[in-house]
Amino acid sequence: MATEQSLIPAKGGGWLSGFRNMLRKENGRWVGTHEWLTQSVIWLALVNGIVTLVLYIGFTQSGPPITMDALQLFFMLLGSFTPFGVVILTQSDVVGERQSGTAEWVLSAPLSRDAFLLSKLVANSVWIFATMVLLQGVAFNLILVAFGLPTVPAINMAAGLAVNCLHLLFWLTLTLMLGAAFHSRGPVLGIPIVFLILQDLVAGLASVYVPWLVPLLPKSLMGQGLQLAQGGGVTSLVPFVAVALFSVVFTAIAVWRFRREEF
Amino acid sequence: MSESSTQSSGNGYVIETSGLTKTFNGTTALKGLSLRVPRNSIFGFLGPNGAGKTTTIKLLLGLIRPTSGSGTIFGHDIAADSIEIRRRVGYLAQVPSYYMHMTARETLRFKARFYYSGPEKALEERVEEALAMVQLDDKADRPIKGFSGGERQRLGIAQAQIHRPDLLILDEPAANLDPMGRRDVLRIMEELRKHSTVFYSTHILDDVQRVSDTVAILNRGELLAQAPIEELLSGAGGIVYNMTVKGGYEDAYARITGQSWVSGVSVVQVNGRTRLQINVTDEQAAEDELLRLAVGGGSVVTEFGRGRHGLEEVFVEMVEGSNGGH
Numbered sequence: 001m002a003t004e005q006s007l008i009p010a011k012g013g014g015w016l017s018g019f020r021n022m023l024r025k026e027n028g029r030w031v032g033t034h035e036w037l038t039q040s041v042i043w044l045a046l047v048n049g050i051v052t053l054v055l056y057i058g059f060t061q062s063g064p065p066i067t068m069d070a071l072q073l074f075f076m077l078l079g080s081f082t083p084f085g086v087v088i089l090t091q092s093d094v095v096g097e098r099q100s101g102t103a104e105w106v107l108s109a110p111l112s113r114d115a116f117l118l119s120k121l122v123a124n125s126v127w128i129f130a131t132m133v134l135l136q137g138v139a140f141n142l143i144l145v146a147f148g149l150p151t152v153p154a155i156n157m158a159a160g161l162a163v164n165c166l167h168l169l170f171w172l173t174l175t176l177m178l179g180a181a182f183h184s185r186g187p188v189l190g191i192p193i194v195f196l197i198l199q200d201l202v203a204g205l206a207s208v209y210v211p212w213l214v215p216l217l218p219k220s221l222m223g224q225g226l227q228l229a230q231g232g233g234v235t236s237l238v239p240f241v242a243v244a245l246f247s248v249v250f251t252a253i254a255v256w257r258f259r260r261e262e263f
Numbered sequence: 264m265s266e267s268s269t270q271s272s273g274n275g276y277v278i279e280t281s282g283l284t285k286t287f288n289g290t291t292a293l294k295g296l297s298l299r300v301p302r303n304s305i306f307g308f309l310g311p312n313g314a315g316k317t318t319t320i321k322l323l324l325g326l327i328r329p330t331s332g333s334g335t336i337f338g339h340d341i342a343a344d345s346i347e348i349r350r351r352v353g354y355l356a357q358v359p360s361y362y363m364h365m366t367a368r369e370t371l372r373f374k375a376r377f378y379y380s381g382p383e384k385a386l387e388e389r390v391e392e393a394l395a396m397v398q399l400d401d402k403a404d405r406p407i408k409g410f411s412g413g414e415r416q417r418l419g420i421a422q423a424q425i426h427r428p429d430l431l432i433l434d435e436p437a438a439n440l441d442p443m444g445r446r447d448v449l450r451i452m453e454e455l456r457k458h459s460t461v462f463y464s465t466h467i468l469d470d471v472q473r474v475s476d477t478v479a480i481l482n483r484g485e486l487l488a489q490a491p492i493e494e495l496l497s498g499a500g501g502i503v504y505n506m507t508v509k510g511g512y513e514d515a516y517a518r519i520t521g522q523s524w525v526s527g528v529s530v531v532q533v534n535g536r537t538r539l540q541i542n543v544t545d546e547q548a549a550e551d552e553l554l555r556l557a558v559g560g561g562s563v564v565t566e567f568g569r570g571r572h573g574l575e576e577v578f579v580e581m582v583e584g585s586n587g588g589h
Contacts, residue, residue, distance in 0.1 A: 006385040010378055017346050021376040025362070033364050101360030108324050108354040109377040110346045262327040 010110075018111030019119055026123030039131040043085065047077045048139045055147050067149045071229055074140050078164055079222035082132045083171040083196055089128070090172060091189040093120050094179030094258075104263040113258050121176055121251065128172065129165045137161045152229055160229025163221055163240075170218040170243045171196075173250035180254040180261070216242040277302050277430050277460045278323065280341075282332035285318050292318045294484040295332060300462055300477070305452060307475035307492070308464040311582060315484040316464035317357060320434050323462075324354055336430065350378065353423035353459070357434040359415050361407045367394065367418050368403040371425055378426035393421040397451060413444035420451050424459070431455055433463035437470055449474050472574045480581050487581045495577055504541045504549055506557060507566035512537040514560030522556070524548045540570060 010021075030036050051074050058069075094117070097103035107116065137158075141151045152160075171192060178188040199219050206213040214220060220239035227235065234240070278300035285293040293315040300306045310316050321327045323336060325345025334341040336348045361370050371390045379386055394400040397417035402410070410418065416436065423431055436452065437445040445467070452461055452474055465471060471478060472492070479489040488495060508515060512530070516539070520528050524545035531538045539557075543549040557564050 006382060007379045007389065008381055010376070010380045013346050018377050021373065024376070025373055028369075029362070029364065101356060101358060102362060104326055105354075105356060105360050107326060108349060108352075108356075109374060110350045111377060112346060263321065 013110070015112050015114045016118070017115060018106075018109065019115035022106070022111060022115055022119035023123055026119050027127075030123065030127045036127055036131055039085070039089070039127070040135055043082065043132045043136055044139055046081050047074065047136050048143060050077055051140060052143055055143065059147060067144060067152065068230060070140075070144065070149065071152055072226060074136075075160065075164070075222065075226040075229060078133070078136060079167060079219075079225065082164070082168055083218075084193065085132060086128055086168050086171045087175050087189065087192040087196070090120075090124055090175045091179065091185055093124070094176065095182065095185050095188055098183065098261075098263070107263060113261070114255050117176065117180065117251075117254055117258050121172065124172060125165075125169060128168060132168065133161050133164050153231070156229050156231050160225045163225030163228060166240065166243055166247075167218055167221045167225070169247045170221075170250075173247040173254070177250040177254040177257070180258040215239050218243050218246070275302055276300060278334070278336050278462060280319075280323075280332065280334035283319070283322060283329055283334050284331045285315075285322060285327065286330045292484050293322070296481075296484075296486055298334075298479060298486065298489065300460065303456065303460055304477045305456055305461045305475045306463070307471035307478045308462060308481065309466065309468070309471060309478060309578060310464070310481035311466060313483075314481040316481060317434055318484075319481070320354075320432055320462075320464060323432060324349065324352065350426075351429045353426065353428035353431045355416075355419040355423040355431075355433045355436055357438065359419035361415070361418070363406065363408040366404050366406055367399050367410070367421075370407060370418065371422055374422045375425045389425060393425050396424075396454070397421040398447070413440055413447075416440060416444065416448060417451075420448065420455075424455055427458055429459055431459045431461045431463075433461065435465055436463055437465065437467055445470065468575045468578055478574075480578060482582045482585045485585065487585055492574070496574060502543050502546050502549065503570040504543065504553060505566070505568055505570040506539045506541060506553065506564060507533075508537045508539065508557060509535075509563045509565050511561045512539070515539075515557040515562050518556040519553065522548070522552065536565065 051070060054073060055070055094103070097106075103116070107113065137160075141157065144151045174192055174195075175188060178191055182188050199217060203214055203217055203219055206217070215236055215238040218239075221243055224234055224236075224239055227233070276299045278298060280296050280298045283293060283296040283298075284291065296315070296319060298319075308316055308319070318327070322329055323334060323341055325341060325348070328342060337351060339348050341348065362373075365373065368390060371393050372386065375386055375389055379389075391400070394403050397420055399414060399417055399421065402414065407415065407418070416439075420433070420436065423433065433452070437448045440448060449470055452463070455461055475492055477490070478492050478495055480487040516528065516530065519525055519539070519541060524543050525541060526544050527542040529540045531540070541549070541553065543553075554564060554567060557567075
């Protein structure tokens with residue numbers, strides 16, 4: 001048949017075999033199921049909706065608020081809420097595919113296990129950063145314009161948002177690792193959520209008993225992000241290095257564990 | 264893929280395993296399986312539920328790792344070269360799973376892109392061909408979540424052969440299907456044989472007898488038999504002849520059972536006639552003597568010929584034998 005002559009066999013094997021096709025599928029899921037729209041609306045309402053409400057109340061009751069107060073509120077909401085969203089959104093990515101049998105199906109094709117995991121990490125990172133962080137930053141500045149307030153310089157805002165992306169990467173890779181390690185959704189969802197809820201308590205106790213631990217907690221990045229958005233500098237590189245290292249280690253463990261998985 | 268590759272490791276066998284063993288938490292699911300699947304065969308892999316059929320298939324596909332033993336497909340090691348093997352193998356799981364937000368066309372397009380990088384037009388043509396082959400072209404753009412079990416099974420076959428694999432591995436392809444669905448699946452399997460070797464597991468013996476040419480029987484993780492189906496059917500229980508006699512059969516029965524090369528005779532009455540099933544140890548003596556011995560004493564032979572055991576009979580006998588008669 002004509003197609004037999006003209007079809008070009010896919011090249012490339014090894015540890016990333018099938019990555020491009022799987023990444024296309026993951027992106028297609030975000031677009032095809034309108035997940036990008038759902039997430040955009042949810043986080044516009046939860047983050048910028050609250051910012052707008054507070055600005056409006058402040059405007060009507062005590063005169064024009066200042067941009068820096070709004071910025072502080074914005075980063076506080078962004079840093080506190082979005083990690084929950086990341087965990088809830090991605091907790092079934094690996095476990096769900098294993099339970100439904102789709103992981104077994106795609107892994108019967110020439111798709112490497114590393115490519116299966118990494119395609120999820122890359123696609124989710126891009127869409128989460130776009131809908132939960134970048135869009136929110138743009139919307140925040142538009143809100144400031146609407147209230148007649150000075151906007152945050154783009155470079156400062158970009159730096160602050162980039163730190164938030166790194167913060168979310170921690171939770172994304174942690175959830176991915178747990179998804180590769182456990183066969184049910186309970187621990188994959190429960191462990192990060194409990195960690196998120198108890199993080200303030202852990203930070204409080206650590207500051208008394210093990211002070212060196214405090215800058216290693218992902219929460220420490222939130223303050224750094226705000227400082228950068230406000231035009232300030234970075235006070236310590238430790239939180240950046242720690243969160244980046246944790247993310248790499250979580251990903252490496254996920255890959256190691258998933259290679260040993262039996263379907 | 265069949266366009267450009269050889270079909271076997273060079274000795275005529277597509278799949279070869281040696282002492283393949285798999286243990287799950289101390290329970291041995293597969294015990295030292297040594298299997299050889301000839302090129303271009305439809306190889307029926309038989310066994311009751313829990314015999315180890317799916318475990319074997321998952322080992323072949325690299326979805327699980329062997330506890331001991333080894334195996335090759337097209338000469339590639341199943342543990343070390345799994346991706347290379349999977350480029351040339353199509354697989355249908357016992358319960359096919361798909362991404363429910365996709366349509367049948369999107370599913371086939373997605374699967375095809377693991378094997379081909381383009382061009383898009385040729386890729387779409389291949390998808391169309393696959394949809395037509397399983398008669399899903401009219402439902403190609405509907406979400407899979409609305410598909411019936413039979414439609415999902417047919418889509419499963421379409422996705423398994425989208426890249427014209429050298430080897431198709433089908434796990435219970437006709438299970439849970441109505442008779443029409445089963446017939447369709449068997450028809451498709453026979454069509455696929457033109458390009459591929461088909462290795463399929465089943466416990467539906469009628470299907471095996473209809474389409475397979477080679478059979479292996481597995482029970483409790485152990486291989487009981489492996490042979491071309493004709494050999495298995497004729498070889499089981501020795502050589503058998505069937506004879507239908509009209510009128511009195513007692514004299515003929517006495518003369519036949521008196522022969523040293525006759526190992527047993529069973530008698531069944533059917534519509535006023537007597538059917539004798541005669542097990543013999545000497546084929547030549549049976550061919551020369553049986554008819555002569557039967558004639559006379561008021562009996563007339565109306566039918567005579569070499570018989571064969573049914574696969575079900577062979578299967579039950581072997582499985583029960585390996586279970587210790589239970």
